[in-house]
Structure formats: structure tokens, C-alpha cells
Amino acid sequence: MIEQKVRSILRQQDGILETEKCGVVIANFRKDDDLLVVPVFNAEKQAIGLIDRQAALSTASNPLHFSVYQNRSAKMLVQEVFPIFDVETSIDMASQKMLEMGLSLSTGGFLITENGLYTGIGINTDMLNYLVEANHARAEALTELHTEMMDSVNYAGRIQSSLLPNRMALQEGLRSVGVLWEPRDVVGGDVYWRTEEDFEGTFTLALIDCTGHGVPGSLMSMLVVSVLNRIYSEKPEIGPGEALSKLGNLVRTALNQDREDCQSNDGFDAGLCKINTHKKTVSFSGARTNCFIVPKDGTPVVRLLGEKQALGYPGQVPYTPLEEYEMSLENCQTFFMASDGVLDQPGGENSRAFGPRRLLQHLESYRHLGAEALMMQTKTVVDQWRGQESRRDDVSALAFSV
Known part of the structure; x- marks a missing residue:
């Protein structure tokens, strides 16, 4: 008006x-x-x-x-x-x-x-x-603008969802798989991923948490997934530690973060698990992402610590391969990775973060469940912990049993 x-x-x-x-x-x-x-x-x-x-x-x-x-x-x-x-x-x-x-x-x-x-x-x-009359007209215009904006965001959400691996593709070669993926704003910076093709009995799963949420976070996640696909198409035998270092370097180059005049201050956390069905092993490497392992023999849940550095962000020194852990599947029942949207979610009586200690206790309490049922229970527990607190970030987690 x-x-x-x-x-x-x-x-x-x-x-x-x-x-x-x-x-x-x-x-x-x-x-x-x-x-x-x-x-x-x-x-x-x-x-x-x-x-x-x-x-x-x-x-x-x-x-x-x-x-x-x-x-x-x-x-x-x-x-x-x-x-x-x-x-x-x-x-x-x-x-x-x-x-x-x-x-x-x-x-x-x-x-x-x-x-x-x-x-x-x-x-x-x-x-x-x-x-x-003017305020009424402005309210109608704002409502129309909001509707158009949400239509665009919802459409972007459908595009982002279609880029994620479907359940059948994700579970191929696995006994059970569970996924928690809840963007804070319809679209978000968290994604889960799997190599498009197996290579000599191996395939890789990933959980990635990019900076930001909403549309900026989703754009960043699409860039990271695109680069990850390129890395594995060029070198399908690559290990998770080397793959993460290459991913960090290529994303940094794509965003011109290796230049002194760069304007981007974006990056990501990630955890990669490479499953080798021939050797019966799983190799894990993480950048500010941990992997929790539920053993079969009833011993305590193990927490594998990813490196403390995130990837991307401005810098001229190239990333070197990150530390890898290799575990035999003989005594591993379930593998579990979660983004900081789960771990940092405030809640409870004193509005404290959910944290890795509570996640560890949760996995101990429900260790008898398969990956899919365990993830459903995880969602329930995290939602109950959050209570009336607002959601601060995208929430994602990935669990699988081989």
C-alpha cells in the first residue's frame, strides 16, 4: 500500500x-x-x-x-x-x-x-x-509475503529431503539403521549421507553438521555433500580420516577461505564410518563428532572421541588426515553418532545441555534395542528433556548395526 x-x-x-x-x-x-x-x-x-x-x-x-x-x-x-x-x-x-x-x-x-x-x-x-485500513492492508501484505516465503522454504525442504539417501539405500548391507533428522526451520545444515556405490565390500556412512540452520545451513550442507560425492567418486577406497581432510580442504577452497580477503566464516562438524563387510571391521574418524559403540558382551558403552577441530573456516594451512579408529564387528552391536543439536539441547529442571554423559547413560539403558528402535527411543528422551525449551539448532543422529 x-x-x-x-x-x-x-x-x-x-x-x-x-x-x-x-x-x-x-x-x-x-x-x-x-x-x-x-x-x-x-x-x-x-x-x-x-x-x-x-x-x-x-x-x-x-x-x-x-x-x-x-x-x-x-x-x-x-x-x-x-x-x-x-x-x-x-x-x-x-x-x-x-x-x-x-x-x-x-x-x-x-x-x-x-x-x-x-x-x-x-x-x-x-x-x-x-x-x-493501512495497517490492515500491511498485515495482509505481510501475510501474503510470509506465505510466499514459507512456500519457497517448504519447496527447498522437499529438495533437501530428496537429496538424502532413502531408507532402502541407507540400510543396504546393514542389519538395522535408525535416523533422527529434524531441521529447526524446515531446511537445515544437518545431513546424513552414504556412498552411492559399494567398493570391494566397503561403504561409508556420514553425519554432517554445517554452520547455521535454515536456508544458509542447507546451502552449506549441499556444498559439503557435493564435495563428498566427488571425493568418493575419484577415490572410492579412501579411508574416513583422509576423506575428512580432503573434504575440509576442498570446501575451504570452494568458499575462497584460503584467501586473505575471504568473507566466509563457515564450516562443519562430521563423523564418517567406513564399513568393510569382507574384513568385518568399521573405521571411524570424526571432526568434533563422537561415535558411541554398544558392545555385544554387555560391557559399558564405548565413546570414540573425534578430533576437536571443525573443518572448513578460513585458513591457509591444509588439513592433514584425521585420526582413525578401526573396530572389529565381532563384539560391536550398535554404532551411534549425534550432532550438537542433540548434545547441546538445553532442558531439564536447570535448563542444562543434554550432553554426552546423558547420551551415554541413555545408550546403556536401551542397549538391548536395535538401531531403529534405539533411535525412536532417543527422540522421545531428547524431546522429554527439552520440555518447554525452544529448539536452538537442527537435530540429527545416525545409528546402525551391521
Whole structure:
């Protein structure tokens, strides 16, 4: 809606000279119910003020006051405070000025000038009606804009979801798999991934947490997944530690973060697990991502610590291969990775982070469950922990049994 000027609510109205008697003015108000304000001029025909209907009739309602005022100059009835606006003043600005002056928008009026000369009056209720209609139009425009924006975000969400591996592809070669993927804002920076093709009995699973959430996070995640696909298509036998270092270096190059004038300060955390079905082993490497292993023999859950560095971000020193752990599948029942959206989620009585210690206890308590059932229980436990707290980040986790 185009912002209107006070010209649009201008009313042409003749005024009176300041020498006119108050009794005449009051009589005119009593005869004409539509007469709300009367402009007052001096001998040089310059507007010097307004007489408000309500104030004038209030004075006349007291017989003693009326007998005193009726033969005096109309100047006696002029408001002490009255606004004057040029025809090109916006109604929004005029209304704000009147409120700052302590004036009501439900009664009275104001003078309107053009090039310093009187041209008409404005009625406050006309201004108020415009503001109501304008706010309604703005609300409708904002609603329409919000709908269009959410339609775009929801469409982006469908695109991002379609890029994630489907359940059948994800579970191929695994006994059970469980996924928790809940972007905070329809789309997000967390993704899970699997190599598109197995190589000599090996395949790799990944959980990635990119900086940010919403649309910026989703764009970052698409870049990371694209680079990861490229790495494994060029060298399918690569181990997780080397793959993570290459991923960090290539993402850094793609975002020009290896230049001194870079403007991007984005990066990601990631955990990669390479499953070798021939050797019956799983190799893990993580960048600020841990891998929890539930043993088959009932011994305590093991926490493999990923390296403390994140990947990406500005820098000129190339990443070197990250540390790898290799475990035999003989005594490993379930592998579990989670993003910081799970671990950092505040909740409980004191609004503390869920944290790795509670996750460890949770995995101990439900170690008898398969990966899929374990993940469903994890979602329930984390949601209960969050309670009424707002969700701060994207939430994702990946569990699998071989």
C-alpha cells in the first residue's frame, strides 16, 4: 500500500476571524452536528489556531462560563496546542507527531498548509480510519509475503529431503539403521549421507553438521555433500580420516577461505564410518563428532572421541588426515553418532545441555534395542528433556548395526 499524504484527507473549510464572538462560534457548533473544528485567522488571513467542537461545547455547558465567554473574542476558545502539517506530510508521520504532542486521534483536528498558506483542515478520525485500513492492508501484505516465503522454504525442504539417501539405500548391507533428522526451520545444515556405490565390500556412512540452520545451513550442507560425492567418486577406497581432510580442504577452497580477503566464516562438524563387510571391521574418524559403540558382551558403552577441530573456516594451512579408529564387528552391536543439536539441547529442571554423559547413560539403558528402535527411543528422551525449551539448532543422529 502506497503511503498517503495528509492531502488525501484534506477538507476544505472556511474559518473565522479571531475577532468573531465566542457566542457565534458556539451557536454554529450547536446548529451543525458535522462541524468538528473551526480554523481561526488573524487580520492578515493567517491561520493562528483551531477551535475544537468538544472543548467549545464543554465550555458552553456551564451557564456561568458561557455568560462570560459569549461576547469575547473567539481567540479565547483556540486550543493551546494544535498541530499544523504541510499537505506533503505523510499521514503516518503526522499521526506520530500528534501522539508525541499528547493529542488524541479520536477527536479534534489539525490545520493543513501548502507553501506556508492555509489550505484546509484534517479531521483526526479521518486520520485514524486511514491508519486502521493501512495497517490492515500491511498485515495482509505481510501475510501474503510470509506465505510466499514459507512456500519457497517448504519447496527447498522437499529438495533437501530428496537429496538424502532413502531408507532402502541407507540400510543396504546393514542389519538395522535408525535416523533422527529434524531441521529447526524446515531446511537445515544437518545431513546424513552414504556412498552411492559399494567398493570391494566397503561403504561409508556420514553425519554432517554445517554452520547455521535454515536456508544458509542447507546451502552449506549441499556444498559439503557435493564435495563428498566427488571425493568418493575419484577415490572410492579412501579411508574416513583422509576423506575428512580432503573434504575440509576442498570446501575451504570452494568458499575462497584460503584467501586473505575471504568473507566466509563457515564450516562443519562430521563423523564418517567406513564399513568393510569382507574384513568385518568399521573405521571411524570424526571432526568434533563422537561415535558411541554398544558392545555385544554387555560391557559399558564405548565413546570414540573425534578430533576437536571443525573443518572448513578460513585458513591457509591444509588439513592433514584425521585420526582413525578401526573396530572389529565381532563384539560391536550398535554404532551411534549425534550432532550438537542433540548434545547441546538445553532442558531439564536447570535448563542444562543434554550432553554426552546423558547420551551415554541413555545408550546403556536401551542397549538391548536395535538401531531403529534405539533411535525412536532417543527422540522421545531428547524431546522429554527439552520440555518447554525452544529448539536452538537442527537435530540429527545416525545409528546402525551391521
